[in-house]
Amino acid sequence: MRMYDLITKKKRGEPLAASEICAMVEGFTKGEIPDYQMAAMLMAICFRSMTEEEMRALTLAMAASGDEVDLSAFGGSTVDKHSTGGVGDKTTLIACPIVAAAGGRIAKMSGRGLGHTGGTVDKLESIPGFQTTLSREDFFAVIEKTGLSLIGQSGELAPADKKLYALRDVTATVDSIPLIAASIMSKKLAAGSAAIVLDVKTGSGAFMKTLDDALALARAMVAIGEGAGRKTSAVITDMDVPLGSAVGNALEVAEAMEVLQGRGPADLREVSLALAADMLRLIGRGDFAECQRLAEKAIEDGSAFCTFAAMVEAQGGDASCLDDPGKLPQAAFHLEILADRAGYITHMDAETIGRAACMLGAGRETKESVIDHAAGIRILKKTGEAIEAKEVLAVLCTNDESRLAPAAACYTRALEIAAEPPEKRPRIFARVTKESFGHAERAHEEAAKDVMSDALLAEIRAAMARREEKEGGADGR
Numbered sequence: 001m002r003m004y005d006l007i008t009k010k011k012r013g014e015p016l017a018a019s020e021i022c023a024m025v026e027g028f029t030k031g032e033i034p035d036y037q038m039a040a041m042l043m044a045i046c047f048r049s050m051t052e053e054e055m056r057a058l059t060l061a062m063a064a065s066g067d068e069v070d071l072s073a074f075g076g077s078t079v080d081k082h083s084t085g086g087v088g089d090k091t092t093l094i095a096c097p098i099v100a101a102a103g104g105r106i107a108k109m110s111g112r113g114l115g116h117t118g119g120t121v122d123k124l125e126s127i128p129g130f131q132t133t134l135s136r137e138d139f140f141a142v143i144e145k146t147g148l149s150l151i152g153q154s155g156e157l158a159p160a161d162k163k164l165y166a167l168r169d170v171t172a173t174v175d176s177i178p179l180i181a182a183s184i185m186s187k188k189l190a191a192g193s194a195a196i197v198l199d200v201k202t203g204s205g206a207f208m209k210t211l212d213d214a215l216a217l218a219r220a221m222v223a224i225g226e227g228a229g230r231k232t233s234a235v236i237t238d239m240d241v242p243l244g245s246a247v248g249n250a251l252e253v254a255e256a257m258e259v260l261q262g263r264g265p266a267d268l269r270e271v272s273l274a275l276a277a278d279m280l281r282l283i284g285r286g287d288f289a290e291c292q293r294l295a296e297k298a299i300e301d302g303s304a305f306c307t308f309a310a311m312v313e314a315q316g317g318d319a320s321c322l323d324d325p326g327k328l329p330q331a332a333f334h335l336e337i338l339a340d341r342a343g344y345i346t347h348m349d350a351e352t353i354g355r356a357a358c359m360l361g362a363g364r365e366t367k368e369s370v371i372d373h374a375a376g377i378r379i380l381k382k383t384g385e386a387i388e389a390k391e392v393l394a395v396l397c398t399n400d401e402s403r404l405a406p407a408a409a410c411y412t413r414a415l416e417i418a419a420e421p422p423e424k425r426p427r428i429f430a431r432v433t434k435e436s437f438g439h440a441e442r443a444h445e446e447a448a449k450d451v452m453s454d455a456l457l458a459e460i461r462a463a464m465a466r467r468e469e470k471e472g473g474a475d476g477r
Contacts (some may be wrong), residue, residue: 003027003037010044029160035167042164042173048141050178055220056227058178062186065160069136069192071258074105074143079279080193081108082184084217087205087354088242088379091254092120092150094272098309099279100147101298107143109153109191112364121152125374126250126329126373130317146310156187177213181220188225195231195282198222201276202429203240205350211236211429218432226434231282234432238425241383242350244268247364248376248397254325260305267427273299274428329374331397335404337411339387345415346422348383354415358396359407363427372399377411 001023008018016024024041027033043312052057079099083089096106110120119140121132133151142149163181168174188196198221201207202214218234225232244265244366247253259272275293280291298304309319321327355362361372378395381387393415396407 001081003019003033003041007037007040007044010041010048013048015051015054018053018059021054021057021330022061023306025058025160028339029065029163038164039167039173042168042171042176042179043094045178045276046176048174049176052220052223052227055178055182056224059182059185059189060161060228061180062158062164063189065290066158067154067156067192068190069107069157071105071107071192071194072357073140074107076217077103077283078105078107078108078193079195079197080188080191080199080273081199082188083199083278084184084201084207085469086201086239086243087350087357088244088247088268089201089239089361090123090244090246090252090273091199091268091275093123093308094252094259094268094304095276096148096150097260097280097311098276098295098298098304099270100306101303102276102280102285102294104147104279104285105143106148106150106192107139107193109157109187110150111153111359118326122371122373123249123252124150126253127312127321128318128327130312134315142314144310146248146307146309146314148307149315150311153187158190161186169183177216177220180207181224182218185221185228189228189230193230193262196225197275197282198232198234199271199467200234200236200237201239202248203238205354206239215430215432222432222434232434233282234279235274235278236429236432237274238427238429239350240425241267241348242353242379243271245382246376247357247379248360249371249373250325250328250330251376251378251397254328257305257308257322257325260299261302262299262306270427278431292437329375331372331374332399332445333397333404335396335408337394337396337408339381339389339391339417341395341417342387342389343417343419344386344421345383345393345429346379346418346420347416349414353377353379353411356396356407356410359410360396360403361400374399375403384424386421387417419432
């Protein structure tokens with residue numbers, strides 16, 4: 001096999017054989033294939049895409065490039081979740097203990113934040129003493145004891161993905177859906193869970209800005225997971241508005257604990273319960289409605305909160321701060337953002353709000369940036385809400401006073417205010433499962449009619465139709 005011939009083949013739009021993809025990934029990981037040739041292949045994939053079989057072969061080759069976790073000791077009850085990233089997205093801290101309390105087993109390896117998206121590991125490390133690095137033996141022991149363990153990703157998990165992503169990042173090939181899907185799913189498959197639920201975000205604060213792209217990515221990942229023998233589903237959720245009212249690590253931990261204690265923002269609760277219910281459904285705890293009731297019960301009876309607290313304690317953290325958020329890191333400086341006029345917030349650019357949080361110290365501009373765990377934003381008014389002149393819209397928090405003014409200017413730019421309220425958007429657009437992509441999405445449409453206008457329903461139907469037509473054309477090649 002010559003890499004030159006494979007590049008030529010893909011450039012012409014011809015599918016690569018699984019054996020060719022495996023040899024290519026292995027050769028690149030070992031350093032036998034130079035960056036310039038792999039960069040050419042990545043660009044060819046961007047222009048020519050990949051078939052479902054190619055995506056699965058690429059994912060499996062990347063997953064097999066390093067360690068693969070064996071969770072068979074926990075039976076078929078292991079389930080993982082992944083979010084494509086957003087602002088204020090702390091659903092892992094809620095959905096995972098709910099599922100563990102209801103009998104699932106969560107062995108989750110999470111990442112750190114970069115840019116405007118927050119990382120689960122950064123949130124967890126705002127809990128005093130919490131250890132996100134465990135030996136495999138300790139990792140398994142925590143799962144055995146509490147049903148749940150959340151740690152940082154191992155450096156030996158899918159090393160091919162790490163090397164490929166670094167190259168994609170500097171060759172403008174990050175936004176290829178087959179490459180995104182393979183990158184995400186290679187790590188999920190290597191992590192070993194029997195089932196996987198994917199939270200695919202869409203909107204201004206998401207990587208997938210449009211519903212069409214979110215549907216395409218969701219379908220690609222579900223197809224890869226199912227093709228690899230893992231029960232897989234995807235939930236497409238809104239990220240046009242930050243999720244919940246807190247953006248920033250310690251602030252988000254405190255808000256997640258509010259939800260686990262039966263309080264907290266309605267949007268965060270709804271999305272977290274939907275993800276937890278789908279996770280429980282995939283491991284055989286009933287249909288979606290039954291699993292929704294199980295998830296709600298785990299919050300109502302306190303078992304989900306107790307499960308999270310037990311995990312924190314088992315991993316060296318101070319569980320008392322979960323009941324008393326004043327023990328979490330606290331910011332020394334605060335600044336209120338005031339409305340300059342009355343009206344309605346008609347749009348919030350979630351990505352810009354995420355950047356404002358980064359400017360306060362809550363996120364990273366580079367991998368070397370140091371996180372201020374106390375920094376962040378408490379959002380008091382969100383899209384669709386009426387506001388009065390001089391009313392407090394948000395509170396900025398940081399330990400570096402010089403960061404407040406530029407972050408305030410950034411946050412203000414993210415808001416649009418008008419005299420009339422905007423159309424409502426759903427928090428959950430659709431679910432994608434192996435049984436029937438179209439049927440699953442349309443079924444959810446009925447449940448969402450109370451929060452969606454006819455125009456938005458028409459937009460979703462049109463996006464589904466475009467995606468089905470495009471995929472039908474691809475299948476016919």
